[in-house]
Amino acid sequence: MIKVEGLTRKYGDFVAVDDVSFTCQPGRVTGFLGPNGAGKSTTMRVMVGLTPPSSGQVTIGGLRYQDIPNPARHVGVLLDASAQHGGRTGREVLALGARTMGLPASRVDEMLALVSLTPSEAKRRIRNYSLGMKQRLGIAHALLGDPKVLILDEPANGLDPAGIRWMRGLLKGYADRGGTVLLSSHLLHEVEQIADEMILIGRGRIVAQGTRQSLLDGHAGQKQTLVTSLDNAALAAALAGKGVAVEPAGNGLRVSTTTDQVGRAAIEAQVVLTDLRDGGGGLEELFLELTADTQREAPASLAAPTPEGTIS
Structure with missing residues (x-):
């Protein structure tokens, strides 16, 4: 030891x-x-x-x-x-x-x-x-x-x-x-x-x-889930009806709740899921967050220009 x-x-x-x-x-x-x-x-x-x-x-x-x-x-x-x-x-x-x-x-x-x-x-x-x-x-x-x-x-x-x-x-x-x-x-x-x-x-x-x-x-913030289904509109409506925030993400949805809650909502709405995963940044995001003041590079979210070409 x-x-x-x-x-x-x-x-x-x-x-x-x-x-x-x-x-x-x-x-x-x-x-x-x-x-x-x-x-x-x-x-x-x-x-x-x-x-x-x-x-x-x-x-x-x-x-x-x-x-x-x-x-x-x-x-x-x-x-x-x-x-x-x-x-x-x-x-x-x-x-x-x-x-x-x-x-x-x-x-x-x-x-x-x-x-x-x-x-x-x-x-x-x-x-x-x-x-x-x-x-x-x-x-x-x-x-x-x-x-x-x-x-x-x-x-x-x-x-x-x-x-x-x-x-x-x-x-x-x-x-x-x-x-x-x-x-x-x-x-x-x-x-x-x-x-x-x-x-x-x-x-x-x-x-x-x-x-x-x-x-x-121990460092979890708002839970995020990425999900894709055969009927994204119906799934989004079912989740919104439960007071869950939903937004488009690629071919699917980004949902502000856990994967198991999304799965339950899909079953109740009789929507077939084709992809379901944790949408958090995982350990890498946590690592960068906790050591942010030691990094030479600014986080991409800070460095990326806005559509007007200014720094947000």
């Missing part, structure tokens, strides 16, 4: 991480999400003893990282896939790691096979690796000691779609076997598909945390 308590890290007057607290549980993947510069990497560096905290603490299994005997056997870390010596081969990197951890040489071949680096790729100098190959090697090194905890910073960078799917399956299987995974990213859609818990950070502070559904439920 990873436990972060009141963590703050300052650089002069700049506060990179501001009183951050959260817990990552065994058997679960925790997504650590935020825009670039939000404080994710700084938090992870403090976790593994590379950056001292200004206040607060992080413990892993009840100990600070620097107090764990042979820590790489207990905590697998990938913070920068490009940090390895470019003149070494992939196999040499893993062999040195195995020797340092007191592992048998056979563990190197196991990890190379696990991350699908071929024998010829393993003999290649890292300076000649693609970013995706460096990520695979970094994941292999993190898993080398068969740790109980994984701390990974942006591990999907450089992976192609097949590689991202492979990584999702690998980390989900690791958590299913009881491992603790902390996975940072600014790629919301990728983390959303694998994370059991999500922590959203902006400007060094936690702005929300919980499961996907609890985050959406």
Whole structure:
């Protein structure tokens, strides 16, 4: 288990991480999400003893990282896939790691096979690796000691779609076997598909945390539903009769109520539905809303010109 308590890290007057607290549980993947510069990497560096905290603490299994005997056997870390010596081969990197951890040489071949680096790729100098190959090697090194905890910073960078799917399956299987995974990213859609818990950070502070559904439920505004039917006019009339706001949306309707209420109204009006879905913006909209003051780009609704050509 990873436990972060009141963590703050300052650089002069700049506060990179501001009183951050959260817990990552065994058997679960925790997504650590935020825009670039939000404080994710700084938090992870403090976790593994590379950056001292200004206040607060992080413990892993009840100990600070620097107090764990042979820590790489207990905590697998990938913070920068490009940090390895470019003149070494992939196999040499893993062999040195195995020797340092007191592992048998056979563990190197196991990890190379696990991350699908071929024998010829393993003999290649890292300076000649693609970013995706460096990520695979970094994941292999993190898993080398068969740790109980994984701390990974942006591990999907450089992976192609097949590689991202492979990584999702690998980390989900690791958590299913009881491992603790902390996975940072600014790629919301990728983390959303694998994370059991999500922590959203902006400007060094936690702005929300919980499961996907609890985050959406906790920040729900007016419910919106998109619906298409064989008789949109009849459905709109039935909904309006119940006092529900309805407006055209493409080939269907946008309705200011929940999907189940729309379904019930359709049954009562004997209207066949051909499409019914939640019309809310989902987690991405919530993420952008909660971290709006950290975004370089203005929301599209603010940036788009009005028909008169002015900014609304």
